[in-house]
Amino acid sequence: RSTGDDMLLTALALAIRTPTRGVPVQMCATTPLEESLLTLLQPGSTPVQEEVAKITTALAASAGQDQPALSPLIEGEWVLLHTSKSTFDARNPLGKREDGTSPGLEGAFAALSGGAQVAAPSSSPIQRALVDAFSVTQSITLQGSDKRVLQSVETPLGTLRLGARASVSSEQPARISFTFDEGYFAVRAPLFGVDRLPYPVPFRLLGKEAEGYLDTVYLSEKIRISVGNKGTQFVLRRA
Known part of the structure; x- marks a missing residue:
């Protein structure tokens, strides 16, 4: 298993423990999932669409603005x-x-x-x-x-x-x-x-x-x- 897979799984696990949608959340710091996404999409990178889709799907299901x-x-x-x-x-x-x-x-x-x-x-x-x-x-x-x-x-x-x-x-x-x-x-x-x-x-x-x-x-x-x-x-x- 690649390091990228480990990073993604860790971020997904942390996201599962975040509050559910609809709960007020102070979005001051970048979350682990957001950090993973930003790292994947940094300038000069060639992200795999499937990896991007996994993270964006997890973010959409996690806490955010209702x-x-x-x-x-x-x-x-x-x-x-x-x-x-x-x-x-x-x-x-x-x-x-x-x-x-x-x-x-x-x-x-x-x-x-x-x-x-x-x-x-x-x-x-x-x-x-x-x-x-x-x-x-x-x-x-x-x-x-x-x-x-x-x-x-x-x-x-x-x-x-x-x-x-x-x-x-x-x-x-x-x-x-x-x-x-x-x-x-x-x-x-x-x-x-x-x-x-x-x-x-x-x-x-x-x-x-x-x-x-x-x-x-x-x-x-x-x-x-x-x-x-x-x-x-x-x-x-x-x-």
């Missing part, structure tokens, strides 16, 4: 560490929806809002490139009337920003629903005086294609695990 989308802890800036992936289908280069249909222009920004399940739909190559090669962050603001989710991708050429109106409800306390309403690429080195390139298609013309949601299955002061509307699981740490 109503994560309504908790102040969910606000702020988060850095994407990992996203579940599936086999690339060359016949659908932008990925597929749950019903198997092609997403069209949705593929350009679906990478930041929800990808595809491993069994049926395929992850977009855009999603894999963004997650693997660049820095992806998500900023959440839910206080006040201007509730927003801002997705940012730092690239060598500049920053891609996608903004969305957000909403939460006590009826679905784990879900943040959103509708994209702005998108642009901020050029690092402006050309001919142009420093911002707008998203090529107005979001209002995309209709339902511009809508999505994130269900948070685990939330603490350090870690957030969310599942997008297309089944992709996202692991993020607080910036």
